[in-house]
Amino acid sequence: MTSVSPSAGVEKARVLIADDHPLFRTAMHNVIDAVYHDAEFIEASDLDEMMSLAAGAELDLVVLDLNIPGATGFCGLVQLRNELPNVPVVVVSADEGADVAHDAITYxxxxxxxxxxxxxAMVKALNHVIGGGVYLPPTDAKDGKRKGTLSEKDLRFAERVESLSAQQRVVLQMLVEGRPNKQIAYLLDVTESTVKAHVSAILRKLDVQSRTQAVICAGKLSLQAPHHPLSERSVRH
Incomplete structure (x- = not known):
């Protein structure tokens, strides 16, 4: 995972906040200022504005609401990670479901x-991320999982999933759905040979021997598809 550091009095940290609620964006200013101390803020209220501001931008952190207008499922996160692969993205959401949280890390x-x-609590979460960690909200004690972080095994797999390109993540998502290569090729408007190349790359990067193993491992992180499948038009190569 990429780690970030607060600016040490040299340059202000540049943070993009993508959320359509002005009051929440203002609240996030206070949270981020407590971490970065005098950060420079860039704000977006919908997906198109976010991607326009992100294009070629030099940023230290992005705070993203998954439900920002224009985004469906995880497509906003996928597009953002593809545009800014080296910039940490922290998702904020009103959805407190454990599966959604784990999926966000997977993506x-x-x-x-x-x-x-x-x-x-938000300040502590951001400090954890800045220190190079991965933050998840606390889980129920009965789950037996560490609160606020992934298990070491899941973290290693999440890191391998993060190494996939945006297009490879979409293909992995469709493998989890049980789609054959021919259907994946049709949905993404690419050739079957391209899909096969993506699958081979996915298996290599995830360090598994078969697509079945890839699906099983992805299932451990509750990898699920957005409500509407991502298409070639919504994911840059």
């Missing part, structure tokens, strides 16, 4: 922060 976020958290 490349370094943290998932519920909007219901207190300001102090």
């Amino acid at each position: 490349g976020a370094v943290g998932y922060i519920p909007k219901s958290l207190t300001m102090d």
Whole structure:
């Protein structure tokens, strides 16, 4: 996972906040200022504005609401990670479902922060991310999982998934859905040979021997498809 560091009095940290609620964006200013101390903020209220601002931008951090207008499922996160592969993205959301949080990490976020958290808890979460960690909200004690972080095994697999290109993540998503190569090729408007090349690359990067193993491993992180499949038009090569 990429780690970031607060600016040490040399340059202000540049943070993009993508959320359509002005009051929440203002609240995030206070949270981020507590971490970066005098950050420079860039704001977007919908997907198109976010991608326009992100194009070629030099940023230290992106805070993204998964449900920003124009985004469906995880497509906003996927597009952002493809545009800014080296910039940490922290997802904020009103959805507190454990599966959604894990999926966000699988798709490349370094943290998932519920909007219901207190300001102090959000500050701690961002500090954890800045220190190079991966933040997930606390889980129920009965689950037996470490609160606020992935298990070491899941973290290693999440890191391997993050190494996939945006297009490879979409192909992996469709493998999890049980789609054959021919259907994947049709949905993405590419040739079957291109799909086969993507599958081979996915298996190599995930360090598994078969597509069945890839699907099983992805299932451990609750990898699920967005409500509407991503298409070639919504993911840059």
